[in-house]
Amino acid sequence: SGELYCSLLNPRNVRFESINMKNVLHWSAPEGTGNGVLYRVKYSVYGVGKWIRKPECRNINRTWCDLSSETSDYEEQYYASVKAFLNGMSSDWVETTRFNPLTDTKIDPPMVSVSSTDKSISIILTAPEKWKRNPKEESVSLLQVYPGLQYNVSVLNKKTKKRWFFSISNHTLVVPWLEPETAYCVSAQIHVTTPILDSGFSKEYCIATLKDKTK
Amino acid sequence: TAGNKILHFGACRVSMSMAEIRAGFTAIKANIQARDSIRTLSILSYPHSLHKVNSSDRCCITHHLFNFYVDKVFKHCRTEDSYVNRKISSIANSFLSMKRKLGQCHEQNQCVCGQESTEKFKQILANYEELNVTSAAMKSLGELDILLDWME
Structure with a gap:
Protein backbone atom coordinates (compact mmCIF):
# COMPACT_ATOMS: atom_id res chain seq x y z
CA SER A 1 0.00 0.00 0.00
CA THR A 105 39.67 1.45 9.03
CA LYS A 106 41.33 1.94 12.40
CA ILE A 107 43.67 -0.69 13.73
CA ASP A 108 43.79 -1.91 17.32
CA PRO A 109 47.17 -2.08 19.10
CA PRO A 110 48.99 -5.41 18.91
CA MET A 111 48.81 -8.00 21.67
CA VAL A 112 52.03 -8.02 23.67
CA SER A 113 53.52 -10.88 25.66
CA VAL A 114 56.80 -10.56 27.54
CA SER A 115 59.18 -12.90 29.34
CA SER A 116 62.52 -12.25 30.96
CA THR A 117 65.88 -13.68 31.89
CA ASP A 118 68.36 -12.04 34.23
CA LYS A 119 69.68 -9.62 31.59
CA SER A 120 67.12 -9.55 28.80
CA ILE A 121 63.46 -9.45 28.02
CA SER A 122 61.74 -11.17 25.10
CA ILE A 123 58.70 -9.59 23.48
CA ILE A 124 56.20 -11.35 21.21
CA LEU A 125 53.76 -9.18 19.26
CA THR A 126 50.55 -10.30 17.61
CA ALA A 127 48.68 -8.14 15.14
CA PRO A 128 44.88 -8.03 15.51
CA GLU A 129 42.69 -10.15 13.26
CA LYS A 130 40.50 -8.78 10.50
CA TRP A 131 36.81 -8.84 11.46
CA LYS A 132 35.16 -12.14 10.53
CA ARG A 133 31.54 -13.16 10.18
CA ASN A 134 31.65 -15.90 12.78
CA PRO A 135 34.21 -17.44 15.13
CA LYS A 136 34.40 -20.61 13.01
CA GLU A 137 35.53 -18.68 9.98
CA GLU A 138 39.25 -18.81 9.25
CA SER A 139 41.13 -15.97 10.89
CA VAL A 140 42.90 -13.42 8.72
CA SER A 141 45.60 -11.42 10.43
CA LEU A 142 45.89 -7.76 9.49
CA LEU A 143 49.48 -8.67 8.68
CA GLN A 144 48.12 -10.46 5.62
CA VAL A 145 46.00 -7.46 4.67
CA TYR A 146 48.84 -4.96 5.15
CA PRO A 147 52.12 -6.53 4.08
CA GLY A 148 53.92 -3.29 5.04
CA LEU A 149 52.85 -3.70 8.69
CA GLN A 150 55.52 -2.86 11.28
CA TYR A 151 55.65 -2.53 15.06
CA ASN A 152 56.94 0.37 17.12
CA VAL A 153 57.96 -0.89 20.56
CA SER A 154 58.69 1.20 23.63
CA VAL A 155 60.68 -0.28 26.55
CA LEU A 156 60.87 1.68 29.82
CA ASN A 157 63.29 1.03 32.69
CA LYS A 158 61.04 1.78 35.66
CA LYS A 159 64.02 2.51 37.93
CA THR A 160 65.96 4.92 35.73
CA LYS A 161 62.94 6.04 33.66
CA LYS A 162 65.13 5.52 30.58
CA ARG A 163 63.04 4.57 27.51
CA TRP A 164 64.06 2.87 24.27
CA PHE A 165 62.13 2.79 21.03
CA PHE A 166 62.42 0.04 18.44
CA SER A 167 60.82 -0.16 15.00
CA ILE A 168 60.61 -3.77 13.76
CA SER A 169 58.92 -5.72 11.01
CA ASN A 170 59.42 -9.04 12.77
CA HIS A 171 56.92 -9.93 15.47
CA THR A 172 59.53 -10.84 18.10
CA LEU A 173 62.12 -8.70 19.83
CA VAL A 174 64.79 -9.53 22.40
CA VAL A 175 66.20 -6.59 24.36
CA PRO A 176 69.63 -7.61 25.76
CA TRP A 177 72.12 -6.08 28.26
CA LEU A 178 69.52 -5.13 30.84
CA GLU A 179 69.96 -4.81 34.57
CA PRO A 180 69.02 -7.80 36.70
CA GLU A 181 66.15 -7.54 39.16
CA THR A 182 64.75 -4.48 37.46
CA ALA A 183 61.22 -3.75 36.28
CA TYR A 184 60.75 -2.97 32.62
CA CYS A 185 57.48 -1.91 30.97
CA VAL A 186 56.73 -2.62 27.32
CA SER A 187 54.16 -0.98 25.06
CA ALA A 188 53.70 -1.44 21.32
CA GLN A 189 51.97 0.18 18.38
CA ILE A 190 51.23 -0.99 14.84
CA HIS A 191 52.52 1.19 12.00
CA VAL A 192 51.42 0.50 8.44
CA THR A 193 53.52 2.29 5.86
CA THR A 194 51.20 1.86 2.89
CA PRO A 195 48.51 3.02 3.22
CA ILE A 196 49.54 5.14 6.16
CA LEU A 197 47.79 3.75 9.25
CA ASP A 198 48.85 3.75 12.91
CA SER A 199 47.22 2.03 15.86
CA GLY A 200 47.38 3.53 19.31
CA PHE A 201 49.99 2.19 21.73
CA SER A 202 48.96 -0.87 23.72
CA LYS A 203 48.74 -0.67 27.46
CA GLU A 204 52.02 -1.28 29.28
CA TYR A 205 53.10 -4.81 30.12
CA CYS A 206 55.63 -4.80 32.95
CA ILE A 207 58.03 -7.56 33.96
CA ALA A 208 61.11 -7.78 36.17
CA THR A 209 64.41 -9.27 35.06
CA LEU A 210 65.63 -12.17 37.22
CA LYS A 211 68.43 -12.34 39.73
CA ASP A 212 71.92 -12.24 38.22
CA LYS A 213 72.89 -15.91 37.79
CA THR A 214 76.61 -15.20 37.99
CA LYS A 215 76.41 -13.88 41.54
CA THR B 1 63.64 10.85 0.20
CA ALA B 2 61.53 9.76 3.15
CA GLY B 3 58.53 7.69 2.14
CA ASN B 4 60.09 6.67 -1.16
CA LYS B 5 59.35 3.11 -2.07
CA ILE B 6 60.98 0.85 -4.65
CA LEU B 7 58.26 -0.77 -6.72
CA HIS B 8 59.29 -3.96 -8.46
CA PHE B 9 57.76 -4.82 -11.82
CA GLY B 10 59.79 -7.82 -12.86
CA ALA B 11 63.13 -6.48 -14.10
CA CYS B 12 61.82 -2.93 -13.88
CA ARG B 13 62.44 -1.19 -10.54
CA VAL B 14 61.00 2.22 -9.94
CA SER B 15 61.35 4.42 -6.88
CA MET B 16 58.17 6.30 -6.02
CA SER B 17 57.24 8.81 -3.31
CA MET B 18 54.23 6.75 -2.24
CA ALA B 19 53.81 8.27 1.21
CA GLU B 20 53.86 11.79 -0.25
CA ILE B 21 51.28 10.91 -2.91
CA ARG B 22 49.10 9.13 -0.37
CA ALA B 23 49.24 12.07 2.02
CA GLY B 24 48.43 14.50 -0.77
CA PHE B 25 45.47 12.45 -1.94
CA THR B 26 44.15 11.83 1.56
CA ALA B 27 44.08 15.59 2.12
CA ILE B 28 41.76 16.17 -0.86
CA LYS B 29 39.98 12.81 -1.15
CA ALA B 30 36.66 13.88 0.42
CA ASN B 31 36.62 17.10 -1.64
CA ILE B 32 37.33 15.36 -4.93
CA GLN B 33 35.05 12.36 -4.38
CA ALA B 34 32.20 14.68 -3.34
CA ARG B 35 32.37 16.18 -6.86
CA ASP B 36 31.69 12.75 -8.36
CA SER B 37 28.01 11.89 -8.05
CA ILE B 38 28.07 8.96 -10.48
CA ARG B 39 28.00 5.76 -8.45
CA THR B 40 27.15 3.36 -11.22
CA LEU B 41 30.52 3.55 -12.96
CA SER B 42 34.09 3.19 -11.86
CA ILE B 43 36.89 4.09 -14.25
CA LEU B 44 39.42 1.66 -12.77
CA SER B 45 37.30 -1.03 -11.13
CA TYR B 46 34.55 -1.63 -13.70
CA PRO B 47 33.74 -4.35 -14.60
CA HIS B 48 36.72 -6.00 -12.95
CA SER B 49 38.90 -4.76 -10.15
CA LEU B 50 42.52 -3.93 -10.92
CA HIS B 51 43.35 -6.55 -8.33
CA LYS B 52 42.33 -9.26 -10.80
CA VAL B 53 45.11 -8.26 -13.24
CA ASN B 54 47.80 -10.86 -13.88
CA SER B 55 51.08 -10.04 -12.15
CA SER B 56 53.01 -10.42 -15.41
CA ASP B 57 50.99 -7.56 -16.82
CA ARG B 58 51.44 -5.25 -13.85
CA CYS B 59 54.26 -3.21 -15.31
CA CYS B 60 52.46 -2.54 -18.56
CA ILE B 61 49.18 -1.62 -16.87
CA THR B 62 51.03 0.68 -14.47
CA HIS B 63 52.84 2.31 -17.37
CA HIS B 64 49.56 2.82 -19.22
CA LEU B 65 47.88 4.20 -16.11
CA PHE B 66 50.60 6.73 -15.38
CA ASN B 67 50.39 7.97 -18.96
CA PHE B 68 46.60 8.07 -18.58
CA TYR B 69 46.70 10.14 -15.38
CA VAL B 70 49.30 12.56 -16.72
CA ASP B 71 47.76 12.98 -20.16
CA LYS B 72 44.01 12.68 -19.47
CA VAL B 73 43.32 13.33 -15.81
CA PHE B 74 45.35 15.91 -13.91
CA LYS B 75 45.12 18.61 -16.56
CA HIS B 76 41.31 18.45 -16.46
CA CYS B 77 41.01 18.66 -12.70
CA ARG B 78 41.27 22.33 -11.93
CA THR B 79 39.02 23.41 -9.07
CA GLU B 80 38.04 26.71 -7.50
CA ASP B 81 40.04 25.74 -4.42
CA SER B 82 43.71 26.72 -4.59
CA TYR B 83 44.65 24.34 -1.79
CA VAL B 84 43.13 21.41 -3.69
CA ASN B 85 44.81 22.58 -6.90
CA ARG B 86 48.20 22.67 -5.20
CA LYS B 87 47.78 19.13 -3.92
CA ILE B 88 46.70 17.94 -7.37
CA SER B 89 49.73 19.48 -9.05
CA SER B 90 52.05 17.97 -6.44
CA ILE B 91 50.60 14.53 -7.14
CA ALA B 92 50.80 15.21 -10.87
CA ASN B 93 54.51 16.03 -10.59
CA SER B 94 55.17 12.75 -8.80
CA PHE B 95 53.26 10.91 -11.51
CA LEU B 96 55.21 12.73 -14.22
CA SER B 97 58.53 11.52 -12.88
CA MET B 98 57.13 8.01 -12.49
CA LYS B 99 55.83 8.12 -16.04
CA ARG B 100 59.34 8.88 -17.30
CA LYS B 101 60.91 6.09 -15.27
CA LEU B 102 58.36 3.56 -16.45
CA GLY B 103 58.86 4.84 -19.99
CA GLN B 104 62.53 3.95 -19.73
CA CYS B 105 61.64 0.44 -18.59
CA HIS B 106 59.25 0.20 -21.54
CA GLU B 107 61.96 1.25 -23.96
CA GLN B 108 64.31 -1.35 -22.49
CA ASN B 109 61.65 -4.01 -23.01
CA GLN B 110 61.29 -4.57 -19.28
CA CYS B 111 57.62 -3.65 -19.35
CA VAL B 112 56.06 -5.96 -21.88
CA CYS B 113 52.36 -5.59 -22.68
CA GLY B 114 50.32 -8.78 -22.85
CA GLN B 115 46.80 -9.14 -24.11
CA GLU B 116 45.26 -8.83 -20.68
CA SER B 117 46.81 -5.46 -19.92
CA THR B 118 45.86 -4.19 -23.36
CA GLU B 119 42.26 -5.31 -22.85
CA LYS B 120 42.13 -3.92 -19.34
CA PHE B 121 43.44 -0.53 -20.41
CA LYS B 122 40.99 -0.44 -23.33
CA GLN B 123 38.20 -0.95 -20.78
CA ILE B 124 39.55 1.89 -18.62
CA LEU B 125 39.58 4.23 -21.62
CA ALA B 126 36.06 3.12 -22.56
CA ASN B 127 34.85 3.89 -19.05
CA TYR B 128 36.58 7.27 -19.23
CA GLU B 129 34.98 8.11 -22.57
CA GLU B 130 31.49 7.36 -21.26
CA LEU B 131 31.57 10.66 -19.39
CA ASN B 132 32.38 14.21 -20.35
CA VAL B 133 36.06 15.03 -19.89
CA THR B 134 35.76 16.96 -16.64
CA SER B 135 33.53 14.37 -14.96
CA ALA B 136 35.71 11.53 -16.19
CA ALA B 137 38.90 13.25 -15.03
CA MET B 138 37.47 14.13 -11.61
CA LYS B 139 36.17 10.56 -11.18
CA SER B 140 39.57 9.15 -12.15
CA LEU B 141 41.28 11.42 -9.65
CA GLY B 142 38.82 10.34 -6.97
CA GLU B 143 39.83 6.75 -7.65
CA LEU B 144 43.53 7.36 -7.04
CA ASP B 145 43.39 5.33 -3.84
CA ILE B 146 42.18 2.35 -5.84
CA LEU B 147 45.30 2.67 -8.01
CA LEU B 148 47.62 3.18 -5.03
CA ASP B 149 46.08 0.29 -3.07
CA TRP B 150 46.57 -1.96 -6.08
CA MET B 151 50.12 -0.81 -6.75
CA GLU B 152 51.20 -1.41 -3.19
Whole structure:
Protein backbone atom coordinates (compact mmCIF):
# COMPACT_ATOMS: atom_id res chain seq x y z
CA SER A 1 0.00 0.00 0.00
CA GLY A 2 1.27 3.48 -0.76
CA GLU A 3 2.60 5.22 2.28
CA LEU A 4 2.16 9.02 2.36
CA TYR A 5 5.15 10.72 3.99
CA CYS A 6 5.67 14.47 4.67
CA SER A 7 9.25 15.66 5.12
CA LEU A 8 11.29 15.15 8.28
CA LEU A 9 14.72 16.63 9.02
CA ASN A 10 17.61 14.45 7.87
CA PRO A 11 19.74 12.11 9.96
CA ARG A 12 23.06 13.78 10.65
CA ASN A 13 26.71 12.80 10.57
CA VAL A 14 26.13 9.59 8.61
CA ARG A 15 29.48 7.82 8.50
CA PHE A 16 31.29 4.51 8.72
CA GLU A 17 33.19 3.73 11.89
CA SER A 18 35.61 0.89 11.24
CA ILE A 19 37.98 -0.95 13.54
CA ASN A 20 39.98 -3.91 12.19
CA MET A 21 37.56 -3.84 9.26
CA LYS A 22 34.50 -4.26 11.41
CA ASN A 23 32.56 -1.65 9.45
CA VAL A 24 29.59 -0.14 11.27
CA LEU A 25 27.42 2.63 9.91
CA HIS A 26 26.63 5.31 12.51
CA TRP A 27 24.48 8.44 12.44
CA SER A 28 22.79 10.97 14.69
CA ALA A 29 19.03 11.45 14.93
CA PRO A 30 17.47 14.36 13.02
CA GLU A 31 17.78 17.55 15.02
CA GLY A 32 15.06 18.12 17.56
CA THR A 33 13.60 14.62 17.37
CA GLY A 34 13.28 12.60 20.55
CA ASN A 35 12.29 8.96 20.65
CA GLY A 36 10.16 7.16 18.17
CA VAL A 37 12.25 7.83 15.06
CA LEU A 38 12.76 4.75 12.91
CA TYR A 39 15.44 4.27 10.29
CA ARG A 40 16.12 2.30 7.14
CA VAL A 41 19.56 1.59 5.71
CA LYS A 42 20.87 0.73 2.26
CA TYR A 43 24.32 0.41 0.79
CA SER A 44 25.99 0.21 -2.61
CA VAL A 45 29.29 -0.92 -4.09
CA TYR A 46 31.08 1.93 -5.81
CA GLY A 47 31.12 1.40 -9.58
CA VAL A 48 28.08 -0.87 -9.45
CA GLY A 49 25.85 1.72 -7.89
CA LYS A 50 22.76 -0.49 -7.29
CA TRP A 51 21.39 0.30 -3.85
CA ILE A 52 20.81 -2.75 -1.69
CA ARG A 53 18.56 -2.60 1.35
CA LYS A 54 19.82 -4.04 4.62
CA PRO A 55 16.83 -6.00 5.97
CA GLU A 56 18.23 -6.30 9.50
CA CYS A 57 18.32 -2.51 9.66
CA ARG A 58 14.81 -1.86 8.41
CA ASN A 59 12.61 0.23 10.77
CA ILE A 60 15.18 0.18 13.56
CA ASN A 61 15.24 2.78 16.34
CA ARG A 62 18.97 2.53 17.07
CA THR A 63 21.42 4.83 15.28
CA TRP A 64 23.91 2.28 13.99
CA CYS A 65 23.92 -0.66 11.60
CA ASP A 66 26.65 -3.26 11.20
CA LEU A 67 27.57 -3.52 7.52
CA SER A 68 30.77 -5.50 8.06
CA SER A 69 29.50 -8.48 6.11
CA GLU A 70 28.36 -6.38 3.20
CA THR A 71 31.64 -4.45 3.03
CA SER A 72 34.09 -7.25 3.77
CA ASP A 73 35.74 -7.21 0.32
CA TYR A 74 38.36 -4.58 0.94
CA GLU A 75 39.27 -4.37 -2.72
CA GLU A 76 35.96 -2.60 -3.26
CA GLN A 77 34.67 0.75 -2.04
CA TYR A 78 31.21 1.50 -0.73
CA TYR A 79 28.51 4.03 0.02
CA ALA A 80 25.76 3.66 2.62
CA SER A 81 22.64 5.70 3.17
CA VAL A 82 20.08 6.26 5.95
CA LYS A 83 16.49 7.52 5.93
CA ALA A 84 14.43 8.52 8.98
CA PHE A 85 10.69 8.01 9.59
CA LEU A 86 8.46 9.57 12.30
CA ASN A 87 4.68 9.92 12.58
CA GLY A 88 4.07 9.58 8.86
CA MET A 89 6.96 11.86 7.95
CA SER A 90 10.22 10.82 6.34
CA SER A 91 13.57 12.44 5.68
CA ASP A 92 15.73 12.31 2.56
CA TRP A 93 18.23 9.51 2.10
CA VAL A 94 21.50 10.78 3.54
CA GLU A 95 24.72 9.21 2.25
CA THR A 96 28.17 8.58 3.60
CA THR A 97 31.29 9.69 1.78
CA ARG A 98 32.94 6.93 -0.25
CA PHE A 99 34.21 4.29 2.17
CA ASN A 100 37.46 2.44 1.44
CA PRO A 101 37.83 -0.35 4.03
CA LEU A 102 41.56 -0.63 3.36
CA THR A 103 42.42 2.98 4.13
CA ASP A 104 39.48 4.07 6.29
CA THR A 105 39.67 1.45 9.03
CA LYS A 106 41.33 1.94 12.40
CA ILE A 107 43.67 -0.69 13.73
CA ASP A 108 43.79 -1.91 17.32
CA PRO A 109 47.17 -2.08 19.10
CA PRO A 110 48.99 -5.41 18.91
CA MET A 111 48.81 -8.00 21.67
CA VAL A 112 52.03 -8.02 23.67
CA SER A 113 53.52 -10.88 25.66
CA VAL A 114 56.80 -10.56 27.54
CA SER A 115 59.18 -12.90 29.34
CA SER A 116 62.52 -12.25 30.96
CA THR A 117 65.88 -13.68 31.89
CA ASP A 118 68.36 -12.04 34.23
CA LYS A 119 69.68 -9.62 31.59
CA SER A 120 67.12 -9.55 28.80
CA ILE A 121 63.46 -9.45 28.02
CA SER A 122 61.74 -11.17 25.10
CA ILE A 123 58.70 -9.59 23.48
CA ILE A 124 56.20 -11.35 21.21
CA LEU A 125 53.76 -9.18 19.26
CA THR A 126 50.55 -10.30 17.61
CA ALA A 127 48.68 -8.14 15.14
CA PRO A 128 44.88 -8.03 15.51
CA GLU A 129 42.69 -10.15 13.26
CA LYS A 130 40.50 -8.78 10.50
CA TRP A 131 36.81 -8.84 11.46
CA LYS A 132 35.16 -12.14 10.53
CA ARG A 133 31.54 -13.16 10.18
CA ASN A 134 31.65 -15.90 12.78
CA PRO A 135 34.21 -17.44 15.13
CA LYS A 136 34.40 -20.61 13.01
CA GLU A 137 35.53 -18.68 9.98
CA GLU A 138 39.25 -18.81 9.25
CA SER A 139 41.13 -15.97 10.89
CA VAL A 140 42.90 -13.42 8.72
CA SER A 141 45.60 -11.42 10.43
CA LEU A 142 45.89 -7.76 9.49
CA LEU A 143 49.48 -8.67 8.68
CA GLN A 144 48.12 -10.46 5.62
CA VAL A 145 46.00 -7.46 4.67
CA TYR A 146 48.84 -4.96 5.15
CA PRO A 147 52.12 -6.53 4.08
CA GLY A 148 53.92 -3.29 5.04
CA LEU A 149 52.85 -3.70 8.69
CA GLN A 150 55.52 -2.86 11.28
CA TYR A 151 55.65 -2.53 15.06
CA ASN A 152 56.94 0.37 17.12
CA VAL A 153 57.96 -0.89 20.56
CA SER A 154 58.69 1.20 23.63
CA VAL A 155 60.68 -0.28 26.55
CA LEU A 156 60.87 1.68 29.82
CA ASN A 157 63.29 1.03 32.69
CA LYS A 158 61.04 1.78 35.66
CA LYS A 159 64.02 2.51 37.93
CA THR A 160 65.96 4.92 35.73
CA LYS A 161 62.94 6.04 33.66
CA LYS A 162 65.13 5.52 30.58
CA ARG A 163 63.04 4.57 27.51
CA TRP A 164 64.06 2.87 24.27
CA PHE A 165 62.13 2.79 21.03
CA PHE A 166 62.42 0.04 18.44
CA SER A 167 60.82 -0.16 15.00
CA ILE A 168 60.61 -3.77 13.76
CA SER A 169 58.92 -5.72 11.01
CA ASN A 170 59.42 -9.04 12.77
CA HIS A 171 56.92 -9.93 15.47
CA THR A 172 59.53 -10.84 18.10
CA LEU A 173 62.12 -8.70 19.83
CA VAL A 174 64.79 -9.53 22.40
CA VAL A 175 66.20 -6.59 24.36
CA PRO A 176 69.63 -7.61 25.76
CA TRP A 177 72.12 -6.08 28.26
CA LEU A 178 69.52 -5.13 30.84
CA GLU A 179 69.96 -4.81 34.57
CA PRO A 180 69.02 -7.80 36.70
CA GLU A 181 66.15 -7.54 39.16
CA THR A 182 64.75 -4.48 37.46
CA ALA A 183 61.22 -3.75 36.28
CA TYR A 184 60.75 -2.97 32.62
CA CYS A 185 57.48 -1.91 30.97
CA VAL A 186 56.73 -2.62 27.32
CA SER A 187 54.16 -0.98 25.06
CA ALA A 188 53.70 -1.44 21.32
CA GLN A 189 51.97 0.18 18.38
CA ILE A 190 51.23 -0.99 14.84
CA HIS A 191 52.52 1.19 12.00
CA VAL A 192 51.42 0.50 8.44
CA THR A 193 53.52 2.29 5.86
CA THR A 194 51.20 1.86 2.89
CA PRO A 195 48.51 3.02 3.22
CA ILE A 196 49.54 5.14 6.16
CA LEU A 197 47.79 3.75 9.25
CA ASP A 198 48.85 3.75 12.91
CA SER A 199 47.22 2.03 15.86
CA GLY A 200 47.38 3.53 19.31
CA PHE A 201 49.99 2.19 21.73
CA SER A 202 48.96 -0.87 23.72
CA LYS A 203 48.74 -0.67 27.46
CA GLU A 204 52.02 -1.28 29.28
CA TYR A 205 53.10 -4.81 30.12
CA CYS A 206 55.63 -4.80 32.95
CA ILE A 207 58.03 -7.56 33.96
CA ALA A 208 61.11 -7.78 36.17
CA THR A 209 64.41 -9.27 35.06
CA LEU A 210 65.63 -12.17 37.22
CA LYS A 211 68.43 -12.34 39.73
CA ASP A 212 71.92 -12.24 38.22
CA LYS A 213 72.89 -15.91 37.79
CA THR A 214 76.61 -15.20 37.99
CA LYS A 215 76.41 -13.88 41.54
CA THR B 1 63.64 10.85 0.20
CA ALA B 2 61.53 9.76 3.15
CA GLY B 3 58.53 7.69 2.14
CA ASN B 4 60.09 6.67 -1.16
CA LYS B 5 59.35 3.11 -2.07
CA ILE B 6 60.98 0.85 -4.65
CA LEU B 7 58.26 -0.77 -6.72
CA HIS B 8 59.29 -3.96 -8.46
CA PHE B 9 57.76 -4.82 -11.82
CA GLY B 10 59.79 -7.82 -12.86
CA ALA B 11 63.13 -6.48 -14.10
CA CYS B 12 61.82 -2.93 -13.88
CA ARG B 13 62.44 -1.19 -10.54
CA VAL B 14 61.00 2.22 -9.94
CA SER B 15 61.35 4.42 -6.88
CA MET B 16 58.17 6.30 -6.02
CA SER B 17 57.24 8.81 -3.31
CA MET B 18 54.23 6.75 -2.24
CA ALA B 19 53.81 8.27 1.21
CA GLU B 20 53.86 11.79 -0.25
CA ILE B 21 51.28 10.91 -2.91
CA ARG B 22 49.10 9.13 -0.37
CA ALA B 23 49.24 12.07 2.02
CA GLY B 24 48.43 14.50 -0.77
CA PHE B 25 45.47 12.45 -1.94
CA THR B 26 44.15 11.83 1.56
CA ALA B 27 44.08 15.59 2.12
CA ILE B 28 41.76 16.17 -0.86
CA LYS B 29 39.98 12.81 -1.15
CA ALA B 30 36.66 13.88 0.42
CA ASN B 31 36.62 17.10 -1.64
CA ILE B 32 37.33 15.36 -4.93
CA GLN B 33 35.05 12.36 -4.38
CA ALA B 34 32.20 14.68 -3.34
CA ARG B 35 32.37 16.18 -6.86
CA ASP B 36 31.69 12.75 -8.36
CA SER B 37 28.01 11.89 -8.05
CA ILE B 38 28.07 8.96 -10.48
CA ARG B 39 28.00 5.76 -8.45
CA THR B 40 27.15 3.36 -11.22
CA LEU B 41 30.52 3.55 -12.96
CA SER B 42 34.09 3.19 -11.86
CA ILE B 43 36.89 4.09 -14.25
CA LEU B 44 39.42 1.66 -12.77
CA SER B 45 37.30 -1.03 -11.13
CA TYR B 46 34.55 -1.63 -13.70
CA PRO B 47 33.74 -4.35 -14.60
CA HIS B 48 36.72 -6.00 -12.95
CA SER B 49 38.90 -4.76 -10.15
CA LEU B 50 42.52 -3.93 -10.92
CA HIS B 51 43.35 -6.55 -8.33
CA LYS B 52 42.33 -9.26 -10.80
CA VAL B 53 45.11 -8.26 -13.24
CA ASN B 54 47.80 -10.86 -13.88
CA SER B 55 51.08 -10.04 -12.15
CA SER B 56 53.01 -10.42 -15.41
CA ASP B 57 50.99 -7.56 -16.82
CA ARG B 58 51.44 -5.25 -13.85
CA CYS B 59 54.26 -3.21 -15.31
CA CYS B 60 52.46 -2.54 -18.56
CA ILE B 61 49.18 -1.62 -16.87
CA THR B 62 51.03 0.68 -14.47
CA HIS B 63 52.84 2.31 -17.37
CA HIS B 64 49.56 2.82 -19.22
CA LEU B 65 47.88 4.20 -16.11
CA PHE B 66 50.60 6.73 -15.38
CA ASN B 67 50.39 7.97 -18.96
CA PHE B 68 46.60 8.07 -18.58
CA TYR B 69 46.70 10.14 -15.38
CA VAL B 70 49.30 12.56 -16.72
CA ASP B 71 47.76 12.98 -20.16
CA LYS B 72 44.01 12.68 -19.47
CA VAL B 73 43.32 13.33 -15.81
CA PHE B 74 45.35 15.91 -13.91
CA LYS B 75 45.12 18.61 -16.56
CA HIS B 76 41.31 18.45 -16.46
CA CYS B 77 41.01 18.66 -12.70
CA ARG B 78 41.27 22.33 -11.93
CA THR B 79 39.02 23.41 -9.07
CA GLU B 80 38.04 26.71 -7.50
CA ASP B 81 40.04 25.74 -4.42
CA SER B 82 43.71 26.72 -4.59
CA TYR B 83 44.65 24.34 -1.79
CA VAL B 84 43.13 21.41 -3.69
CA ASN B 85 44.81 22.58 -6.90
CA ARG B 86 48.20 22.67 -5.20
CA LYS B 87 47.78 19.13 -3.92
CA ILE B 88 46.70 17.94 -7.37
CA SER B 89 49.73 19.48 -9.05
CA SER B 90 52.05 17.97 -6.44
CA ILE B 91 50.60 14.53 -7.14
CA ALA B 92 50.80 15.21 -10.87
CA ASN B 93 54.51 16.03 -10.59
CA SER B 94 55.17 12.75 -8.80
CA PHE B 95 53.26 10.91 -11.51
CA LEU B 96 55.21 12.73 -14.22
CA SER B 97 58.53 11.52 -12.88
CA MET B 98 57.13 8.01 -12.49
CA LYS B 99 55.83 8.12 -16.04
CA ARG B 100 59.34 8.88 -17.30
CA LYS B 101 60.91 6.09 -15.27
CA LEU B 102 58.36 3.56 -16.45
CA GLY B 103 58.86 4.84 -19.99
CA GLN B 104 62.53 3.95 -19.73
CA CYS B 105 61.64 0.44 -18.59
CA HIS B 106 59.25 0.20 -21.54
CA GLU B 107 61.96 1.25 -23.96
CA GLN B 108 64.31 -1.35 -22.49
CA ASN B 109 61.65 -4.01 -23.01
CA GLN B 110 61.29 -4.57 -19.28
CA CYS B 111 57.62 -3.65 -19.35
CA VAL B 112 56.06 -5.96 -21.88
CA CYS B 113 52.36 -5.59 -22.68
CA GLY B 114 50.32 -8.78 -22.85
CA GLN B 115 46.80 -9.14 -24.11
CA GLU B 116 45.26 -8.83 -20.68
CA SER B 117 46.81 -5.46 -19.92
CA THR B 118 45.86 -4.19 -23.36
CA GLU B 119 42.26 -5.31 -22.85
CA LYS B 120 42.13 -3.92 -19.34
CA PHE B 121 43.44 -0.53 -20.41
CA LYS B 122 40.99 -0.44 -23.33
CA GLN B 123 38.20 -0.95 -20.78
CA ILE B 124 39.55 1.89 -18.62
CA LEU B 125 39.58 4.23 -21.62
CA ALA B 126 36.06 3.12 -22.56
CA ASN B 127 34.85 3.89 -19.05
CA TYR B 128 36.58 7.27 -19.23
CA GLU B 129 34.98 8.11 -22.57
CA GLU B 130 31.49 7.36 -21.26
CA LEU B 131 31.57 10.66 -19.39
CA ASN B 132 32.38 14.21 -20.35
CA VAL B 133 36.06 15.03 -19.89
CA THR B 134 35.76 16.96 -16.64
CA SER B 135 33.53 14.37 -14.96
CA ALA B 136 35.71 11.53 -16.19
CA ALA B 137 38.90 13.25 -15.03
CA MET B 138 37.47 14.13 -11.61
CA LYS B 139 36.17 10.56 -11.18
CA SER B 140 39.57 9.15 -12.15
CA LEU B 141 41.28 11.42 -9.65
CA GLY B 142 38.82 10.34 -6.97
CA GLU B 143 39.83 6.75 -7.65
CA LEU B 144 43.53 7.36 -7.04
CA ASP B 145 43.39 5.33 -3.84
CA ILE B 146 42.18 2.35 -5.84
CA LEU B 147 45.30 2.67 -8.01
CA LEU B 148 47.62 3.18 -5.03
CA ASP B 149 46.08 0.29 -3.07
CA TRP B 150 46.57 -1.96 -6.08
CA MET B 151 50.12 -0.81 -6.75
CA GLU B 152 51.20 -1.41 -3.19
